[in-house]
Amino acid sequence: MPLADVVNHLLRTKGPTAVGAELDRRVEAIRTECHRIVVTERTLAATREARAAAVADQAVVATIGSLTGSVVLVVGFAAYVTRGVVRPVRRAAAMAGRLAGGDLAARTPETGAGEIGVLERSFNRMAESLEESHAELSTSRSRILAAADQARRRIERDLHDGTQQRLVSLVLELRAAQNAVPVDQPELKARVVRVGETLLAALDDLRELARGIHPAILSEGGLPPALRALARRSLVPVELDVHVPRRLPEPVEVAAYYVVSEALANTAKHARASCVRVRAHVGDDILRLSVHDDGVGGAVPGQGSGLVGLTDRVGALGGTLTLHSPSGHGTTLTARLPLT
Ligand SMILES: Nc1ncnc2c1ncn2[C@@H]1O[C@H](COP(=O)(O)OP(=O)(O)O)[C@@H](O)[C@H]1O
Ligand SMILES: [Mg+2]
Known part of the structure; x- marks a missing residue:
């Protein structure tokens, strides 16, 4: 029943004191209701807050999980690239450096897969063929040098045993001729002496030449x-x-x-x-x-x-x-x- 009707009824039947008591009762009822509503709201709010916190925790765990997964993936990929690509390429580069420095026995391990393996094998084949060509070249260089030295030695022997010996005999013959020149022919004797000296000088030149060709x-x-x-x-x-x-x-x-x-x-x-x-x-x-x-x-x-x-x-x-x-x-x- 509306409050105005209740108040009028109480005023008429029981007087103002009953009205006051009725008002106090109704106010108390309203306060109790308000309190109940506040408590209910608080409980609801706490529940929502707890749920939100749980959802946030889940989100954090999920984020950390995906981050860890990404890091593991990145590290794994980096390790794969390092082992499968960077290291073999570095080894091949080091080998190329050693080859360039003259170490033709340098080789790289053929452990790479795919293109890297092809690269390593090509490098090793290249080094092998370089080493073979170098060995052939050294051998042929030694052969050419030995042949040239042999030819020089032969020329020196020919000069020594042939031309030099003939010149020496000529010098001896000239000495004999010089002694046979009559004393009344001093000009002829002087000419023979000059020819002898020239012959000796030529002989010295020839000896020097022969020594230069081969000692x-x-x-x-x-x-x-x-x-x-x-x-x-x-x-x-x-x-x-x-x-x-x-x-x-x-x-x-x-x-x-x-x-x-x-x-x-x-x-x-x-x-x-x-x-x-x-x-x-x-x-x-x-x-x-x-x-x-x-x-x-x-x-x-x-x-x-x-x-x-x-x-x-x-x-x-x-x-x-x-x-x-x-x-x-x-x-x-x-x-x-x-x-x-
Ligand atoms: N003992 C030395 N002292 C100073 N300079 C030298 C000496 N030996 C060689 N050289 C220099 O090095 C150059 C090269 O020497 P080398 O190949 O024997 O040629 P070259 O036919 O001129 O002797 C020479 O031209 C000379 O300038
Ligand atoms: Mg010189």
Whole structure:
């Protein structure tokens, strides 16, 4: 029943006190209802909040899970790329570097898959064929050098046994003719003497030429006497330190002779040195040579033909030739010649 009707009814039947009591009861009922509503709302809010928090937690867990998955994927892919691509390519690049540096035995493991494997195999095939060509080239270079040395030795022998001997006989005959010239023919005698002197000079020239073609003393006595002969003929005083107690393979002796001969000629021509030191020491499987002068230094191998030719000759025997020539501090030419 509406409140106004209730109030009028109570005023009429029970008086104002009953109206007050009724109003208090109704206010209390409203307060109780309000309180119930507030409590219900709070409970609902707490439930919603708990649900939201649970959903947020799930979202965080899902995000962390997917992030971890992505990281694992990225790391896995990076590891695959490193192992399958980067490492083989790096190994192939390192091998190419070693090949370029002259190590023709360098190879790369053929472990890659697909294109990388094809690349590794191609690199190895290329290195193999390079190594083979290099070996063939070295052999043919040695053969050419040996053939040239043999031809030079033959020419030297022909000159020595043929032309030189005939000139020597001619000199002897001229001496006899000179003695047979009558004393009343001084002009004729003087002419014969002049011809004899010219003949002797020509003989010296021929000997020098023959020695340049091939040093006979080397074939006959080996390196020590040949180096002593070079030292005697040198225009700059030579200090010799030779320890070669046995005969060496002929190509090694010939190469060593030419190294010292060219170095001494260079010292006389270019160094303005006061002395040269020549060392030749033989080990078990190597001959070590060095020629050091105290001259002006600053030698450059490519500027002439002598040192370049020596590098070829020494290289054909598998040896090395090194020039150290700082300007103003002398020149050292070093050769290492394997004996095998
Ligand atoms: N002992 C040395 N001292 C100074 N300079 C040198 C010496 N040896 C060589 N050289 C320089 O190095 C160049 C190259 O030498 P080389 O190949 O023997 O040629 P070359 O035919 O001129 O002697 C020479 O032209 C010279 O300038
Ligand atoms: Mg020279």
